[in-house]
Amino acid sequence: MTSITLPNLQDPSKDTKGLLEQQARSILVEPPILFGGTTDIGGRRFIWGERTYVMGVINVTPDSFSNDGVGGDVEAAVRLAARFQEDGTDIIDVGGESTRPPGIYGDSKPVTVDEELGRVIPMIEAITRETDLPVSIDTYKAAVAKSAIEAGAGMINDVWALQRDPEMLRVAAEADVPVVLMHNQIGTEYEDVVPDVIEGLRARVSAAVEGGVRPENIIVDPGMGFGKTAEQNLEILRRLSEFEALGLPLLVGMSRKSTIGYVLGLPVEDRVEGTAATVALSIAGGADIVRVHDVKEMARVARMTDAVVRGWSQDDAV
Numbered sequence: 001m002t003s004i005t006l007p008n009l010q011d012p013s014k015d016t017k018g019l020l021e022q023q024a025r026s027i028l029v030e031p032p033i034l035f036g037g038t039t040d041i042g043g044r045r046f047i048w049g050e051r052t053y054v055m056g057v058i059n060v061t062p063d064s065f066s067n068d069g070v071g072g073d074v075e076a077a078v079r080l081a082a083r084f085q086e087d088g089t090d091i092i093d094v095g096g097e098s099t100r101p102p103g104i105y106g107d108s109k110p111v112t113v114d115e116e117l118g119r120v121i122p123m124i125e126a127i128t129r130e131t132d133l134p135v136s137i138d139t140y141k142a143a144v145a146k147s148a149i150e151a152g153a154g155m156i157n158d159v160w161a162l163q164r165d166p167e168m169l170r171v172a173a174e175a176d177v178p179v180v181l182m183h184n185q186i187g188t189e190y191e192d193v194v195p196d197v198i199e200g201l202r203a204r205v206s207a208a209v210e211g212g213v214r215p216e217n218i219i220v221d222p223g224m225g226f227g228k229t230a231e232q233n234l235e236i237l238r239r240l241s242e243f244e245a246l247g248l249p250l251l252v253g254m255s256r257k258s259t260i261g262y263v264l265g266l267p268v269e270d271r272v273e274g275t276a277a278t279v280a281l282s283i284a285g286g287a288d289i290v291r292v293h294d295v296k297e298m299a300r301v302a303r304m305t306d307a308v309v310r311g312w313s314q315d316d317a318v
Contacts, residue, residue: 039216039249041091041178042134042154048249051300051310052283054134055291056081056089057255058127060119061098061111072119074126081127088299091155092127093291094148095138096120099159101228113143120144121151128152136180139279142167149175159226161185161204162211174211180251181208183223194239195230197222200245219289221251230259237278240285254290255298272297280305 014037018273046053058077068128070076081092096119097111111119115256116139124135128151134153137148142165154177161181162169167299172179181204183197190196209215224233224245233254254260260274261267272294279290279298283305292298307316 005035005092012312019051019099039178039219041136042128042152044090044134046090046249046288048288049310051306052287052300053090053289054295054302055089055091055093055251055253055289056084056087056295057093057095057291057293058084058123059098060071060094060096060123072122078126078130079121081131081133084295085131086135087296088303089133089295090134091136091289092131093136093138093157094120094123094127095157096123096144097139099138113141116141116144117147121147124148124151124153140164142171146171146175149177153177155179159184159223161201162208162213163204169208169211169213172208172217176214176217178217179208179213179249180221181205182221182226182251185227188227188229188232190232193228193235194242197236198243198245201243205246205248219249219251220246221253224254225257225259230262233257233259234263237281237285240287244286249288250286251289251291252278252282252285252287253305254282255290255292255294276301284316286308 008040021099039046039048057078059072060072060077062071070080084092090309096116120137120139124137127133127135134154137145137153138157138159139145139148140158140160145168156172156175156177157180158168159182161184162172162179181201185200198299201222205218205220208218220243222236224236228236237254240252242273256268256271257274260271260278264271264274265275275294276297279301282290283302290298290302
């Protein structure tokens, strides 16, 4: 790792934040944690390493691979969000276009910007009005991300890591909100999947920082199920701790995915136990956020796994 000189954090007269950002931008190849281990998302402070945060998925699509979409029913989305909040979610991820891998689930219908906006904006406005949960917008389209932020979303979750839409990097930087950079590629060819994915993410982090995204606003996601075989997904999960080399908060989403179906021979609706195993292993491997559909069950799994991995005492009892 590139050698750097940290500022004197005991001297409040120094412009510590500015110096930290300048140093982070000067070592784009390998960004270290320089920002205190916290990120503000939608008005809430997330303290990385303190516990695992749960991201609940609300799909407003008719063709979600997980068969859990609420369609265009705003009231149903609000009810689901309220239930998620009661069940222990920390952030809600709203998506208006299916990103299911076509080789597994068949081609999903392309969604125009206007169609996607028509799906997600009413949901985001209603959820942020009726709950106090931060909302993430799951999109790779700059126009959708911009409008979603204006509607109340506090984070961008981009499955193409700001590279599919040439305007997305500018939108993310100007919005100054956290962004999830997910690894994705066409095809499944790797020399060694884990270091290759890490290097791919490192390149996207560097591009994001160089384009104006603040380092403390970056979260990385290895992209389980995107451009990877079932065996490669399991290898990433097994070696998840190696992603600590990026020095950034880590989000993992294995919920209900085809790898679980392949291993257990089960359809999407019967993958809760398999998802629970991947959530526990993700946390043990260093995940900071787990993205899930079955919030009640997985929030409990996360809390129990945290007790083992991060420590627990009687004072922490619910």
